[in-house]
Amino acid sequence: MVLGAMRGQLLRSSSCAAWARLLRRQSRGCVYSSVHGFNREEIAKKLQVFPGGAVDLLKQESGIAVLTINYPSRMNAFSGSMMVELEERVSQLESWVDGKGVIVQGAAGTFCSGSDLNAVRAISNPQDGVKMCMFMQNALTRLLRVPLISVALVEGRALGGGAELATACDFRLMASGSAIQFVHKHMGLVPGWGGAARLCRIVGGRNALKLLGGALKVDPELGLQIGLADGVLEVPQPEEGAGVVLQQAESWLSQYTKGAAPVIRAVKKVVLSGRELPLSEALRTEKDIFGTVWGGQANLQALASKAKHR
Numbered sequence: 488m489v490l491g492a493m494r495g496q497l498l499r500s501s502s503c504a505a506w507a508r509l510l511r512r513q514s515r516g517c518v519y520s521s522v523h524g525f526n527r528e529e530i531a532k533k534l535q536v537f538p539g540g541a542v543d544l545l546k547q548e549s550g551i552a553v554l555t556i557n558y559p560s561r562m563n564a565f566s567g568s569m570m571v572e573l574e575e576r577v578s579q580l581e582s583w584v585d586g587k588g589v590i591v592q593g594a595a596g597t598f599c600s601g602s603d604l605n606a607v608r609a610i611s612n613p614q615d616g617v618k619m620c621m622f623m624q625n626a627l628t629r630l631l632r633v634p635l636i637s638v639a640l641v642e643g644r645a646l647g648g649g650a651e652l653a654t655a656c657d658f659r660l661m662a663s664g665s666a667i668q669f670v671h672k673h674m675g676l677v678p679g680w681g682g683a684a685r686l687c688r689i690v691g692g693r694n695a696l697k698l699l700g701g702a703l704k705v706d707p708e709l710g711l712q713i714g715l716a717d718g719v720l721e722v723p724q725p726e727e728g729a730g731v732v733l734q735q736a737e738s739w740l741s742q743y744t745k746g747a748a749p750v751i752r753a754v755k756k757v758v759l760s761g762r763e764l765p766l767s768e769a770l771r772t773e774k775d776i777f778g779t780v781w782g783g784q785a786n787l788q789a790l791a792s793k794a795k796h797r
């Protein structure tokens with residue numbers, strides 16, 4: 488047993504370096520850095536000028552966190568300071584070693600109505616608009632790449648940047664009566680937070696063209712039909728109390744996060760590399776990640792238990 492554990496430790500340390508190399512190559516999941524003329528501190532300072540609302544993070548014993556976009560007086564629109572707070576919360580998720588899953592939701596029964604239009608009107612020059620996009624693309628790409636299985640719990644409306652936020656999760660659960668709508672065209676815009684690129688990968692180019700070109704309202708039925716939604720949750724009667732939909736979402740996610748955190752995190756990592764890397768590099772990364780769990784505690788316990796897995 489000791490030899491096995493030592494072998495596992497040796498493999499883990501060398502393979503962790505491989506995962507670190509992958510993350511470094513992706514510069515911790517960021518798309519933009521100074522080589523792209525992106526100055527994070529400069530744009531964060533500009534965004535902080537637009538206060539309001541919060542992005543709350545609850546990390547639970549279960550290993551499932553709840554990230555809440557919290558600005559109900561503005562239908563959970565993202566103020567500038569909330570964009571900076573989102574990035575901070577993603578950093579916390581990246582370093583949560585016991586984490587296995589995360590549910591992204593909006594406060595007060597609605598998801599997110601995109602950018603705070605008051606901030607949008609003030610950031611009207613193209614240069615600052617593009618910098619805001621780069622900031623949010625970095626934050627949302629990192630969210631999608633955290634080694635946790637993520638679910639967007641869509642109640643009420645997910646509009647514009649809110650629809651884009653929903654695409655920055657591995658899965659989407661839609662409450663009955665909810666809608667995801669890429670309203671950008673109505674504003675003379677296209678997605679800028681990475682939502683178009685992710686949407687094409689989720690529903691395919693033709694459906695993405697319809698949703699963006701038609702600014703179509705995607706209800707749960709259409710969401711399931713085109714693969715934008717992975718499940719529909721029935722909204723309970725008011726007397727059943729708030730939080731029931733979140734409990735349903737946690738129950739749905741826990742199907743996929745049952746087990747040791749290192750194993751669930753490795754599952755997300757191998758899928759992430761399979762999703763994003765060229766085949767040969769994905770295979771090498773998979774081998775490295777395999778090495779972090781081979782001979783690990785969960786593996787050794789499973790071998791010792793001789794349990795049958797039906």
Ligand SMILES: CC[C@@H](C(=O)O)C(=O)SCCNC(=O)CCNC(=O)[C@H](O)C(C)(C)COP(=O)(O)OP(=O)(O)OC[C@H]1O[C@@H](n2cnc3c(N)ncnc32)[C@H](O)[C@@H]1OP(=O)(O)O
Nearest residue numbers: 560561562564600601602603604605644646647648679680
């Ligand atoms: C990259 C994309 C990004 C960008 O380009 O920067 C964007 O996301 S742009 C924004 C895209 N979003 C929208 O256009 C949605 C605008 N909001 C609505 O369409 C509606 O508010 C709603 C979300 C469908 C809800 O409608 P309703 O139920 O009728 O409520 P109200 O409209 O009265 O809203 C309540 C309250 O909330 C304020 N609000 C709503 N959305 C925003 C927003 N995105 N920014 C700022 N404020 C918002 C709305 O103004 C109301 O406030 P009061 O008027 O003070 O009551």
